[in-house]
Amino acid sequence: MLPLVYSPEVDAALKAGHAVVALESTIITHGMPWPQNVETARAVEAAVRDGGAVPATMAVMGGRIHIGLTDAELERLGQARDVAKLSRADLAACVATGGTGATTVAATMICARLAGISVFATGGIGGVHRGAETSFDISADLAELAQTAVTVVAAGAKAILDLPKTLEYLETAGVPVIAYGQDAFPAFWSRDSGLKAPLRMDSAEAIAAAHRMRALLGLPGGQLVANPIPAEAEIARELIGPVIETALAEAAAQGIAAKAVTPFLLGRIFELTEGRSLAANIALVLNNARLAAAIAKALAAG
CATH class of the missing domain: 3.40.1790.10 (Indigoidine synthase domain)
Incomplete structure (x- = not known):
């Protein structure tokens, strides 16, 4: 069974066949300091919603691939320390060892494909x-x-x-x-x-x-x-x-x-x-x- 966890918003959108847009999480953990990182992530998610789609920010937390983050999870990730920066080479290892990691472009693409998200x-x-x-x-x-x-x-x-x-x-x-x-x-x-x-x-x-x-x-x-x-x-x-x-x-x-x-x-x-x-x-x-x-x-x- 795939170690995927869907946020309620993304889960409902995918089941209904609505538009969903994948977003990476390295901008949150490695791009800028808290709280600006979380504020920017929320602004990007809001831009997707304003465009009529549902945002699905990807991250690995507690060894599970999160397809979309709740507001609380986004805040927690934004303040987390020593978060791994994940690409194709280390995504599986982070999940298998129960780690926490932010997805780069490559890792986000892999997670999007697993979740059936095309953009x-x-x-x-x-x-x-x-x-x-x-x-x-x-x-x-x-x-x-x-x-x-x-x-x-x-x-x-x-x-x-x-x-x-x-x-x-x-x-x-x-x-x-x-x-x-x-x-x-x-x-x-x-x-x-x-x-x-x-x-x-x-x-x-x-x-x-x-x-x-x-x-x-x-x-x-x-x-x-x-x-x-x-x-x-x-x-x-x-x-x-x-x-x-x-x-x-x-x-x-x-x-x-x-x-x-x-x-x-x-x-x-x-x-x-x-x-x-x-x-x-x-x-x-x-x-x-x-x-x-x-x-x-x-x-x-x-």
Whole structure:
């Protein structure tokens, strides 16, 4: 029997065939301090509800995979200490040992698939790290997109990554990369990475139709919907670029590598932008939640 626990709201929605959107939990445990983390998580859930869907925040608590969190559980997770950051490699071990863990993009996709949820909203996916030709540092998110049939709505890949190589990897793996409402591939804090997206769609209904067609054709894997950050919240590429380069140089000088790289870089970029990067991050996550709700509604409508 699968170790899944459904929140009452998600359980009722799934049984009724209503639209449900999966949400990750690393933004709660590793993204920002309490109470801002819980406030942001609640705001993202509210954006999904306002869009006519039900949010299902994923987390492992007490060795059970929670498909949706109650308000009390969300508060408890937001104040928990030493929470594991779970991806495909360590999800099962955390569950088997009765642990507590927050789900990354890859782990959230796995949990969504187990629960029968087809749409997932996040901030930005992981990807190919700069210098990966020598470090082999490539996020498990990319391999997950290639094998798990969930449509993921993100503001592109995190701008600290090697975006051209990330797009090359996704192309090789057969993952559709769909820019929403524009031709350019967005770069998290910026609407335009300077790279053209492989595909463009201008409606949630078109994205839902593509999701259904992939299933009909028996194609494995999901879709990446690259949803640009709202114009009023973006940090233009020419402004954020030098900040990213400074943070990367500091990480290299301090010998920071592997899983420690991304948290360090995001922290330094927050400091160097005087908090503007975090405000942009929150804006783009809310924007992605709204689009994901629209796609989930289109799927539920058949």
